Amino acid sequence: xxxxxxxxxxxxxxxxxxxxxxxxxxxxxxxxxxxxxxxxxxxxxxxxxxxxxxxxxxxxxxxxxxxxxxxxxxxxxxxxxxxxxxxxxxxxxxxxxxxxxxxxxxxxxxxxxxxxxxxxxxxxxxxxxxxxxxxxxxxxxxxxxxxxxxxxxxxxxxxxxxxxxxxxxxxx
Amino acid sequence: xxxxxxxxxxxxxxxxxxxxxxxxxxxxxxxxxxxxxxxxxxxxxxxxxxxxxxxxxxxxxxxxxxxxxxxxxxxxxxxxxxxxxxxxxxxxxxxxxxxxxxxxxxxxxxxxxxxxxxxxxxxxxxxxxxxxxxxxxxxxxxxxxxxxxxxxxxxxxxxxxxxxxxxxxxxx
Amino acid sequence: xxxxxxxxxxxxxxxxxxxxxxxxxxxxxxxxxxxxxxxxxxxxxxxxxxxxxxxxxxxxxxxxxxxxxxxxxxxxxxxxxxxxxxxxxxxxxxxxxxxxxxxxxxxxxxxxxxxxxxxxxxxxxxxxxxxxxxxxxxxxxxxxxxxxxxxxxxxxxxxxxxxxxxxxxxxx
Amino acid sequence: xxxxxxxxxxxxxxxxxxxxxxxxxxxxxxxxxxxxxxxxxxxxxxxxxxxxxxxxxxxxxxxxxxxxxxxxxxxxxxxxxxxxxxxxxxxxxxxxxxxxxxxxxxxxxxxxxxxxxxxxxxxxxxxxxxxxxxxxxxxxxxxxxxxxxxxxxxxxxxxxxxxxxxxxxxxx
DNA sequence: TTTT
DNA sequence: TTTT
Numbered sequence: 001x002x003x004x005x006x007x008x009x010x011x012x013x014x015x016x017x018x019x020x021x022x023x024x025x026x027x028x029x030x031x032x033x034x035x036x037x038x039x040x041x042x043x044x045x046x047x048x049x050x051x052x053x054x055x056x057x058x059x060x061x062x063x064x065x066x067x068x069x070x071x072x073x074x075x076x077x078x079x080x081x082x083x084x085x086x087x088x089x090x091x092x093x094x095x096x097x098x099x100x101x102x103x104x105x106x107x108x109x110x111x112x113x114x115x116x117x118x119x120x121x122x123x124x125x126x127x128x129x130x131x132x133x134x135x136x137x138x139x140x141x142x143x144x145x146x147x148x149x150x151x152x153x154x155x156x157x158x159x160x161x162x163x164x165x166x167x168x169x170x171x172x
Numbered sequence: 173x174x175x176x177x178x179x180x181x182x183x184x185x186x187x188x189x190x191x192x193x194x195x196x197x198x199x200x201x202x203x204x205x206x207x208x209x210x211x212x213x214x215x216x217x218x219x220x221x222x223x224x225x226x227x228x229x230x231x232x233x234x235x236x237x238x239x240x241x242x243x244x245x246x247x248x249x250x251x252x253x254x255x256x257x258x259x260x261x262x263x264x265x266x267x268x269x270x271x272x273x274x275x276x277x278x279x280x281x282x283x284x285x286x287x288x289x290x291x292x293x294x295x296x297x298x299x300x301x302x303x304x305x306x307x308x309x310x311x312x313x314x315x316x317x318x319x320x321x322x323x324x325x326x327x328x329x330x331x332x333x334x335x336x337x338x339x340x341x342x343x344x
Numbered sequence: 345x346x347x348x349x350x351x352x353x354x355x356x357x358x359x360x361x362x363x364x365x366x367x368x369x370x371x372x373x374x375x376x377x378x379x380x381x382x383x384x385x386x387x388x389x390x391x392x393x394x395x396x397x398x399x400x401x402x403x404x405x406x407x408x409x410x411x412x413x414x415x416x417x418x419x420x421x422x423x424x425x426x427x428x429x430x431x432x433x434x435x436x437x438x439x440x441x442x443x444x445x446x447x448x449x450x451x452x453x454x455x456x457x458x459x460x461x462x463x464x465x466x467x468x469x470x471x472x473x474x475x476x477x478x479x480x481x482x483x484x485x486x487x488x489x490x491x492x493x494x495x496x497x498x499x500x501x502x503x504x505x506x507x508x509x510x511x512x513x514x515x516x
Numbered sequence: 517x518x519x520x521x522x523x524x525x526x527x528x529x530x531x532x533x534x535x536x537x538x539x540x541x542x543x544x545x546x547x548x549x550x551x552x553x554x555x556x557x558x559x560x561x562x563x564x565x566x567x568x569x570x571x572x573x574x575x576x577x578x579x580x581x582x583x584x585x586x587x588x589x590x591x592x593x594x595x596x597x598x599x600x601x602x603x604x605x606x607x608x609x610x611x612x613x614x615x616x617x618x619x620x621x622x623x624x625x626x627x628x629x630x631x632x633x634x635x636x637x638x639x640x641x642x643x644x645x646x647x648x649x650x651x652x653x654x655x656x657x658x659x660x661x662x663x664x665x666x667x668x669x670x671x672x673x674x675x676x677x678x679x680x681x682x683x684x685x686x687x688x
Numbered sequence: 689t690t691t692t
Numbered sequence: 693t694t695t696t
Contacts, residue, residue, distance in 0.1 A: 001205045002180035002416045002445055004350050006522040008173045008588055033175045036646050047251045072346045072524055079219045093265035101346055103619055128552050174588045174617055178350040178520050180416055208474050244352055244518045273518055275447055302380050345549045346524035352517045354691035376691035377517045391595045392690055423563045437609040526695035548695035564694055584695060
């Protein structure tokens with residue numbers, strides 16, 4: 001049935017990249033999407049929308065987006081539930097991104113005192129990461145994001161750590 | 173910023189209509205949206221997506237949709253949080269419907285043993301409830317839904333009951 | 345870049361199914377989408393939006409939709425141009441449907457004097473035709489639509505006729 | 517009925533601003549939206565999608581966007597027809613933008629040899645122009661776009677010129 | 689050239 | 693008649 005979401009917003013934090021035991025990449029990030037209108041107090045609020053993305057686009061997200069990046073998402077609303085450690089059922093609504101568009105200018109965060117230039121990447125001029133139909137991103141992947149590799153205290157904190165989810169849980 | 177959701181699905185229950193202390197109508201309902209693909213087990217799953225709608229369209233939803241109705245929603249993803257009675261912060265992601273389209277044929281649930289015909293309503297042939305820009309739906313509203321009026325044990329259970337929310341919390 | 349269209353409307357005519365010389369199915373149809381608002385004269389107008397769909401979903405559209413059918417489309421806006429027989433360049437804007445959802449109740453047009461029951465098809469309860477990533481619909485295809493097979497004067501008028509387009513023109 | 521389009525792309529030219537005889541602003545522009553995929557020749561193509569926007573957002577578009585600007589559009593697909601000077605009926609499909617989001621960084625085109633800084637405007641950090649429900653933009657409007665006022669050969673070429681359309685033709 |  |  002029809003289920004389509006399109007968002008443009010900014011990442012509230014660096015994306016988190018994980019791998020399933022079978023080596024499939026998954027990235028999580030939250031988009032802050034400013035509302036078009038102001039509330040009674042005249043303040044502009046934002047919605048903080050959790051997004052998931054799988055496989056190659058997950059790795060692209062981890063490599064090319066970071067806290068504050070402007071990004072567009074085209075995907076679906078998905079719901080799931082799990083039991084937390086207090087034994088309560090928790091219901092989750094999130095956006096499964098099918099494609100993510102990178103909306104920062106290519107020289108964003110460049111200049112100034114020292115580094116920060118985004119790595120060389122070009123897929124034509126689209127700057128869009130689409131879910132590939134076939135190639136599964138098996139195995140450990142080299143994170144090419146200099147930000148993450150060079151400047152974090154622990155650059156591997158969230159990278160390559162298998163997470164407790166089987167491929168049977170994959171949504172496709 | 174861009175924030176758009178379009179859904180087509182079926183109501184999992186009758187919609188719940190409430191009024192703010194100032195008499196503004198709000199309806200809540202959940203859409204079951206079947207996924208286009210099947211999971212590893214070959215089963216077709218569904219997403220259960222909570223929706224809110226305000227003012228006149230809220231009353232239309234309460235009057236013309238019920239459990240099982242096929243409906244289309246055009247709206248925005250919104251997030252909010254509140255503290256539950258265990259003192260934990262709960263985060264909610266839901267769809268704020270700006271317009272709701274009624275997709276059942278006009279004679280749905282008609283015929284057979286006794287009633288169930290939908291009340292006479294026609295806004296051209298669109299069958300779509302749009303958020304009015306101005307007219308605020310103050311005061312008690314006559315629920316014209318025969319289903320709700322005639323067959324529920326307590327037809328007013330969820331109708332017209334002011335809820336603990338001030339107009340300051342209204343999103344527009 | 346982000347390019348997403350979602351429509352719900354009714355077919356203005358039976359869809360037209362063609363095949364490229366390489367045997368790839370293409371269907372064209374026009375959706376009449378009623379506007380949510382009325383014009384100055386108080387009339388509700390409609391937009392007549394041309395849609396194209398490729399491969400397996402094209403055949404599903406031809407088999408299961410007909411003039412007047414209610415359908416949902418999830419796709420992209422595409423533009424192209426060609427030179428007409430007067431030697432003028434003609435610009436075309438149309439919707440490339442990636443998935444088409446069949447919104448008629450399963451027994452639509454059934455009953456009454458004589459046939460018309462839709463053929464048995466079930467993909468769960470989704471009734472949605474998605475573009476398959478791989479299987480190319482080569483070769484002549486058996487049209488299972490009883491309407492088209494049994495009641496048209498020339499049931500093959502628009503079926504299986506190769507059209508003058510090479511696979512190089514395919515959008516994917 | 518559901519009719520929703522979301523686009524992100526770049527203006528192919530400066531927008532054209534007109535006024536109806538009643539003083540209602542209308543802007544036209546074309547978005548070049550790069551496709552996510554490449555064609556058989558490995559080239560990335562684009563769709564060139566004509567957009568219209570009315571009233572205040574029309575003036576914002578004229579003031580803040582120009583050739584090459586990156587913009588997001590949330591709107592509807594509309595169709596209309598007219599008879600051209602050869603007496604042929606011409607069918608037009610375009611996007612009626614309900615809101616337009618300005619996606620350039622605020623200092624875009626700044627620096628370098630000579631001017632080009634965007635005028636001071638701020639609606640929070642949203643940079644989004646929404647169709648106001650009420651205020652009609654009557655009368656001649658001061659175009660505040662320095663680009664258009666200062667650097668064009670004929671800065672008023674397309675501004676403030678009443679066009680031959682009555683308010684009865686307005687879509688809302 | 690338009691659908692219910 | 694097309695944008696980066």
